[in-house]
Amino acid sequence: MPASTMLTSMQRSLLRLPRLRSVLQPITPIRSTVSDAALLSQKLPHGLVVSRDKVLGYWLLGCSGMVVGAVVLGGVTRLTESGLSITEWQPIRGVRPPLSQAEWVREFEKYQDSPEFKYKNQYISLNEFKWIWYMEYAHRLWGRAIGVAIAVPAAYFLIRGWLSPAMKKKVLAFTALLGFQGFLGWYMVKSGLEEKKNQYEIPRVSQYRLCAHLGSALVLFAGLFWEGLSLTLRPQRQPVGFLRDLRTIRHFAHGTVGLIFLTALSGAFVAGLDAGLVYNSWPKMADRWIPSDVLAMKPAWRNFFENHSTTQFQHRLLGYLTTASVAGLWLYSRKKLPHRAQLAANLLLLMVGVQVSLGIATLLTYVPTPLAASHQSGSLALLSLGLWLMHELRRIPKI
Template structure:
């Protein structure tokens, strides 16, 4: 798989136009016995000269070819993050996230293989609140299903880490990273490691005993939102960088209307991100099961139990009714903003790809609204809810694509 990312050094040097002298002891000043050398033999890169003078093995330098390779690499990485987010959503929908009560980076990579090992794993699960309160009649076969769901999510997280860290180390060693890219790659790899720790921190909140609570054991919605939010940041940063490296830039005339459209696109992308993040609170509190009607919530536009918690701010994050209400408002606001963005873009001459991005954004937005309403009315079936969660990633991706198409070209 890694061969898709890596290009032999010889091919990179050839594509960049760099030629190294093969003659041992050849002069460095561009002449030989009083005669000038051919032009191609005098075209040294600074990095190559330093490597030859120091007697060390020469390394490549960033070129258009290496930028395309790194762009494809980050595109694959963003795809693995999207897979982790989708798989994590399904794990939450199937209530499988608390089935693995330990966290070991290497030890847990091997699943139980014998009946004795499975029974030992099941006994560990039986010591925690989810089994005692919710799943006290669960069979071993049912436990295996939720265990494998969580196991798949954790193993996929390790694949994400390898997809970032191993190629990054290779590119760094080859000298393909500019100083700016080095900082960005370090930040991305650090965020991947932070994600793993944050995931376990989130799971721990669902394993804690709460004597004063008779509610269904679940992870903290705050930690769930933090876990999802950091994953979305990682996804956005990776996808943005990949698109910036892969897509040729269109030089757009800097008009007042274009500046307005660019700001509108940025604000719309922020709304999409915020709406997706609010979905973590909906999932964490099972708020999608509270009012399964649309457009009204029950028989009212504004339900009576919207402000039952004290202080008032607590309702925004802990009252399932308010959490669902907020998610509805954010979704409606987002699709309205995208509609306005579409009509504004039609008044401005844009390149073909930018027009495609705006039209795709509008289409995905209304599809996502339809999925959300259907999920609500059908009482949150797992397959449909998973598609709705995936739709939020698709919408965020298209919003980033549009922003990238409209980005300012530095002079």
């Protein structure tokens, strides 16, 4: 009989004795208290041992990074006015670009039937069309790549039994949200391809649909990023017994992240209406603190979504509120948090200063593409740091 089997039999016999049970109990049920998923690991080529949770966490964080790339690429597509160059939605066939001159000519002819060509780009050449076409194509192709990055590893992990029931539901939700995001993207583009009666302005997509498209992308990013952090970061072992107002700080952080999210959404209305080109001065809007036409439309609610001056004004106000909230959160929580949470708060304060500077510079220089894209990327960086801080606060141990 092997020695390990004999030892197990002896332990089981001794456990029948009441006095020895309390002594040997922590030794015997190791396999029953530690889950198989925690015991199993994957060895990487360099000898590193990474748990399943780490692998899943890095996968989700990588997918969240790809979503960031899609948002940034979508912003550049919007800034270069390339989003209406592809006039059809073909999720499968659309992967293949035109390869011959005849195919490019046919694609260009489809674009010539669109309102954007008729009222804005009627003098565009085929080579110029190819450039804006490839911008939109890259954005759509990147979205498909995110789908592959989520679905293929998910299928592998599912077959291997790595996904818990809760994680299966979350991955299914991420996949469904990504599919819905693709539909929203086409729904948004379609609004710019419909010729309106008495067309008198440059064709553009609906700012409402643009906001929905961006908002769903931010929700997808937040979900992937949060789950990735949950699987890769261990809770800090530094107890915070002296922090009596931890709950207040958590609520403060939640409100701050909500403001960051709301400010990013308001930026979609600024972008959709090209409202960044209305008042290119700071801190005043022309010579006034509040523009005179801020409530020019009737009913009044339309001004917040359709009035160029009002959308820029409210985006500025939300930016100020976000900055004040981040600064207040940092002041209230400084020297009270564990090291990692304090680092997240410090970086959040630094990033909000960078973001405000980028916004002002973008405005004063009449929205150049590099600065505007950097400003949009900054909103994602700000949201990431806010989520990280929320995550750290949620997992602080209490004594």
